[in-house]
Amino acid sequence: MSQLARSSGLTHLARLGFSDLSRADEALAELEEATGVDRSVWLADTARAADPDEAVACLRDVARRDAGPVRRALSDDARRPAVWALFGASQGYGTFFLRHPAELDEVQAPGPLPTAEEITAQMREAIGFSDGFAADGTESAWVALRVRYRRIVARVAVHDLLSPDPVESVRAVSAVLADAAGAALDASLAVARTRISSRGTGAALFAREDVAATRLAIIGMGKTGARELNYVSDVDVIFVGGAEDDDRERLGESRVVDIATRLAVQTMRGISEVEIEPPLWEVDANLRPEGKQGALVRTLESHVSYYERWAKTWEFQALLKARPIAGDAELGRAYVDAVGPKVWTSAARENFVDSVQRMRERVTEHIPPGDVAYQLKLGPGGIRDIEFTVQLLQLVHGRDDELIRQRSTLDALDALEAGGYIGRSDATVFAHDYRLLRLLEHRLQLARLSRTHLMPRDDEARRVLARATRLADSGEAVWQLWESVKREVREIHVRLFYRPLLSAVAALPDEERTLSTAQAHDRLAAIGFRDPAGALRTIGTLTSGISRKASIQRHLMPVMIRWFADGVDPDYGLLAFRRISERLGDTPWFLATLRDSAGAAERLTRVLSGSRYIGELMEWIPESVAWLDDDAALVPRTGVALQQEARAIQTRHATIDDAMRAVRALRRRELLRTAMAAVLGVLTIEQLAASLTTITEVTIQATLRAVRREVVPPEDDDLDFAIIAMGRLGGAELGFGSDADVMYVYRPESVDPERASALSLKIVHELRRVSEDHRLPLDLDADLRPEGRNGPLVRSLEAYAAYYRRWSVSWEAQALLRARGIAGSVKLIRAFMDLADEVRYPEHADPQGIREIKRIKARVETERLPQGADRARHLKLGPGTLSDVEWFVQVLQLQHAHAYPGLRTTSTLAALSAAVDAGLVPASAGERLAEAWHLATRLRSANTLLSGQTSDVLPTDRRQLDGIGRILDYPPRSASALEEDYFRATRRARRVFERLFFG
Known part of the structure; x- marks a missing residue:
């Protein structure tokens, strides 16, 4: 062959997926010579092979031993794709055909999967089955059994590898593999009967009659019981022994159990013992009662007694998959009927959900650290996450719903989704990802017919896996797909597996x-x-x-x-x-x-x-x-974010009524968010007050913008107008149900003074009209303005200045202590605050004015209390409550704020702290006043939250008190404790107040 032709040929091999081109070319040449079939006849079908290099090497090795089966396979157009697919995906089958070249003639074109009956018939044919016994009890029977089993699985693998949708085929393939495992165990049991009876090889252990009389049921557990088995997986089983009454009486129960145990041991050897033909898989009986320490075989009665008295939670979880798979079918059904109902009562056990969750965590903890990232089955986001989640949902809800009592994970997912126990999207993702993970697992195990659950660590092996699964076009792509599925599975698993509702339902x-x-x-x-x-x-x-x-x-x-x-x-x-x-x-x-x-x-x-x-x-x-699903959604939104939304509202709505409907909706929504956060303990009292203040300020600002746009014509746009917050709004100390105390101020600038006054009054009236919210009232209360209710509703800055210079009385200066501009003209607000500072922070406080404030305080305590109200329970006017603390602090501010800048704040607690720092108030007195103010403030808000109505009176009803206490994080039934704390705090605060305020 010329160099050019050889180069062209190697390039063609590279396009077909070969890696080691020279070695592949040599193997193909040898294969051509051994079979007499030109490579051009069958080379195109090598595209079916996940690993063409391995496929050609294995075919060549088989041809060296016996070229006939290889020639017949490669010459048959129908069979050839199956041969390439099987050899290219499974080096394990390559070595199987090397041991048994004639078996290659049994590899046929892909067809339907074999039925359970067909599989059983083939397995029984291989051992010469008759009346429960095999024709031969020697090792050769085991060899025949294993070879036939691998022939059946080869047929399954061909169907699987050439399936149009291998992910979708996982359910059917897994079911047939479980049927094959059951048939293999059944055949091995027949060999075991022959082996230990008088027709066995060597000295007979038991009489054939006694062996025939002994019943042995093999119960499939785990994936076998669920009909979702892998190609090579441990087959979990439980053995149940017994005999008819007459035979039990004749033999004695101990001899029946002895014979059944011998049968179980030999059955396991027939599958798992090292012989001329390698073992099929491990038969694992460790799920039996007491595990490895327990008897291998028990009678049905012994099993039931154990599960009634001693079984642990995990043992009931294991029984979820129990199914008779071999041996005495009637005894197997009796076992499942007897223990099955106990599975569905196990969730009622104390800490059941916690124990299942901990079991899953232990599985993960026992993975070697270096394997965690590669563990397809046991690692986070792997197969076990899906299976444990589904099983926990079944066990918790299956107590009442028989429809979800399914053995198969995929069947259970379908039932859980249909019953509403799991969301459609989660169920769909779980089902798809489970199939995909199982497909990866199948291909990894098929490769060498060995048990493994680890993703390949090198890129070449991943490339072969990608081709075998047809999930990706490269090793890197299949790894990225696996990482994506892991994240997806883990997220759903954590959300469902650890949701509190499961523990609550189980309890x-x-x-x-x-x-x-x-x-x-x-x-x-x-x-x-x-x-x-x-x-x-x-x-x-x-x-x-x-x-x-x-x-x-x-x-x-x-x-x-x-x-x-x-x-x-x-x-x-x-x-x-x-x-x-x-x-x-x-x-x-x-x-x-x-x-x-x-x-x-x-x-x-x-x-x-x-x-x-x-x-x-x-x-x-x-x-x-x-919002309840995420603490972040309950955190109050910032003032900047609310301002942006409010401004966007005004750009979207042309009329004031439409705009205000949207603004009211914004306010309700944010007040609800804050209320929920307060009840759930997400906010501190300071954060609560700040949030309520921000919401109110943004609402007022948005309302003013909407009203001004409607009321003030363009030619009068020079009119300055501002809103000054007073009271608790000015102090940024709002609680639920607090009024919004305000004052209105304007400055005409270039607008005619009379027109400016009329426009300003119109603004105020419109503000009060459009801000009304019957569902959640916003009361813009202007009673703290000069002259109170008798004074003008709005004044110019000059009128305020003139009034404060000539007529202002002590309570009006006191009211200004919490004045703070919140809406309107920034320049006007700054000018008003300069004026307010002159009044509220005098260089020398008027002694007569201070005495007048104290006199008014005494009158307020007696005259403003609602008729019939218990003074001691009034949160605002009662002894040691809000008014005591606030009036005391405000007097200190009037007297000392000029000398101590720290007192120049609208916040009550900030001013109290500044007074303590300045030595004006003893630290212990400051702590008691702050404690009472804090508690009274929280109680006012909690009272409103509980009842939905504003009230300043601490209720006497024990149920209401308990409800208020719950909002304040008291334990249930703490009405008395709440009252005691309130009265103790207010008594202490009152003593401090009387000594320092009136003394």
């Missing part, structure tokens, strides 16, 4: 799972529902019907009912949940979030049963349920 006592109507009524009343009949109607509305939504609600409801019952107002919580469910309709994410989340369902019951404020808002903003 439900049986009496709460299936109750009659009367029992349910009594149970609801017992656990805290005040209207059990109404609760029953609500539950019926949620769970009736055959829709997927109703199905998921039926799974959720038993657990959520208990969580609602743990709350303050379970009746309201359940009713609000029903309304939210109805508002969301068939929105797919809602119930999926509750079912799959790490805690959304429990959080939802907590906020709904603990806060009417939240419940009423969530009915209008039901999409807020999604």
Whole structure:
């Protein structure tokens, strides 16, 4: 051959996928010569081979031993693709055909997979099966058994390798491999019967009659029982021995068990012992009672007794897959019927879910560190993550739902998805990824007919794997695919396997799972529902019907009912949940979030049963349920983000009414977010006040922009207008239900003064009109303006200056201590604040004015208290509460802020801290005042959150007190502890106040 022709030929081989071109060319030449078949006849079919170099080398080796079978295979157009596919994917089969060249004639064109009956018939034919015995009990029978088994598996492998969709074929291929394993064990048992009986080789151990009378059932466990076996995998089994009553009485139970044990040992040897023909796979009986320490064979009664008294959680999980696969079918069915129901009661065991979760973690911990990244089966994101997740879902929910009691992982996934226990998208991803991972596992094991679960470490081996699976076109691509699947599987596994709902469902006592109507009524009343009949109607509305939504609600409801019952107002919580469910309709994410989340369902019951404020808002903003799945979604949004949204609203809406509807929706949404975060303990009291203040400021700013655009014509645009925050809004100390105290100021600039006054008043009236929100009131209260309710609603800056110079009284200077500009003209705000500083931070405080403030404080305590209110329980005006602390601090500011700049702040606590630092207040006194102010502030907000109504009075109702306590992170039934803490804090603060304020 010329150099050019040889070069061209090698290039062609490279295109066909060969790597070692010179060696391949030599092997092809030898193969041509040995078979007499020109390479041009069959070379194109080498594209079917995952590893063409290995395929040619193996075919050449077989041809060296016996060229006939190779010639016949390569000459047959129909069979040739199967031969190349099998030799190219499996060096193990190459060595098998080297041992048994004649078996190559049995490799046929791909056809349908063999049935279980066909496989059994072939295996029995190989050993000369008759009446439970084999024709021969020698080692040659085992060789015949193993060769026939490998012939059957070769047929399966050809079907698999040439399948149009190998990923989709995984389920069917795995099932047939399990059937083949069962048939092999059944044939090996027949050989074992012959081997230990009078017709065996050597001295007979037992009489043939006694062996025939002994029943032995082989129970497939794990992948074998589930009909999802690999090409080479340990076959997990349990042996059950027995005999008919007459035979048991004749032989005695110990002799029956002895014979059955001998049969089991020989059956295992026939499959796994090293002989002339290599073992098929390991027969693993370690899932039997007591594991390796337990008896290899037990009677059915002994098995049942063990599972009733001693079995551990993992043993019931293993029984999930149990299926008779060989031996006495009737005894096998009796075993499964006897122990099967126990599987579905195991989830009721204490800490069942935790033990399963820990078991999975131990599996991962025992992987050698260097193998973790390559572990296809046991590693994070591997096959076991899917299997453990599916099994845990089955065991927890299968107590009540027989439809999900499936052995196969894929069948179980289908059933769990159909029943609503797992989301459609998660089920689809899991099913696809499980098939894909199993396909990779199949190809890795087929390569050398050896048990392995490790991805290849070198790129050449990965390239062969990519070709064998047809999942990718290179070694790097198949590795990236595996990494992607790992991440996907792990994310779903962690989310589902560790979701609290599983532990909660598993922990439900049986009496709460299936109750009659009367029992349910009594149970609801017992656990805290005040209207059990109404609760029953609500539950019926949620769970009736055959829709997927109703199905998921039926799974959720038993657990959520208990969580609602743990709350303050379970009746309201359940009713609000029903309304939210109805508002969301068939929105797919809602119930999926509750079912799959790490805690959304429990959080939802907590906020709904603990806060009417939240419940009423969530009915209008039901999409807020999604926030419960992520703490980050509950964190209040920044002022910058809210400002950007508010400005965008005004660019999208042409009219003021449309714009304000959107602004009101923004405010409600963010107040709900803050309320949920507060009840769930995501926010501190300082963060809560800051969030509420920010939301209110952004709302007022957006409202002013919308009103000004509507009211002020372009020719009057020079009019300066601003809004000054007062009171708790000015101090950035808002709580839920706080009013928004404000003052309005304008400066005409070039606008006619009378027109400026009219326009400003119109702005104020329009602000008050469009800011009204009947669902969540925003009261712009201007009563702290000069002259109070009797004074003009809006003044010019000059009018304020004139008033404060001539007429201002002490309480008006006091009110200015918390003045802070929040909306409108920045220049005007700066000018107003300069004016306010002159009034509120005088160089020398007026002694008469200070005395007047103290006199007014004394009057306020007696005259402004609501009629009939208990003064000691009033959170604002009561002794040692908000007004005591705030008035004391404000007097200090009036007296000393000029000398101590730290006191020039609108924040009560910041000013108190500055007074302590300046030596104006003892540290211990400052701590007691701050403690009382903090507690009263939190109680006001908690009271509003609980009832949905604003109130400054600490309730006397123990249930309400307990609810307020829950919001403040007190344990259940802490009404008395809450009262004691409140009265102790306010008593201490009052003593400090009386000594320092009036003393």
